[in-house]
Amino acid sequence: MSSKGHYVFIASMDVDPDKEDLFNEVYDNEHIPYLMEVEGVIAVQRLRLCAFDMAIGGEIKHVEASGAPRYRAVYEVTSPAVLKSDAWAEAVERGRWATEVRPYTSNRQHEMREIM
Numbered sequence: 001m002s003s004k005g006h007y008v009f010i011a012s013m014d015v016d017p018d019k020e021d022l023f024n025e026v027y028d029n030e031h032i033p034y035l036m037e038v039e040g041v042i043a044v045q046r047l048r049l050c051a052f053d054m055a056i057g058g059e060i061k062h063v064e065a066s067g068a069p070r071y072r073a074v075y076e077v078t079s080p081a082v083l084k085s086d087a088w089a090e091a092v093e094r095g096r097w098a099t100e101v102r103p104y105t106s107n108r109q110h111e112m113r114e115i116m
Helices: 017-036 080-084 086-091 097-104
Strands: 007-015 041-048 052-056 059-063 071-077 105-114
Touching (some): 007 017
Antiparallel strands (some): 007 071, 007 105, 052 059
């Protein structure tokens, strides 16, 4: 099945270092499962920023992991309207996310992209 015509919603953020274990546990065990119950959410992948080396222009270049938020979650959705649904609004407030995790996040960025 092709994902063409679907969208990705990207949520990026940093978290206070002393809340990182809680952040990851709640994200994986509560936040994502609740959002996966929302009609129109197809898949979710979590990403963590890291430094890397790459070959470009005939040399190896080291790229530091800095500036961008450390954590990113990519949600494949059927439409941008999914994020306005009552089910989405309820899911993002369920569990410990809203009260025990969200207050300790910063550098939050959100974007929507159409899969071509």
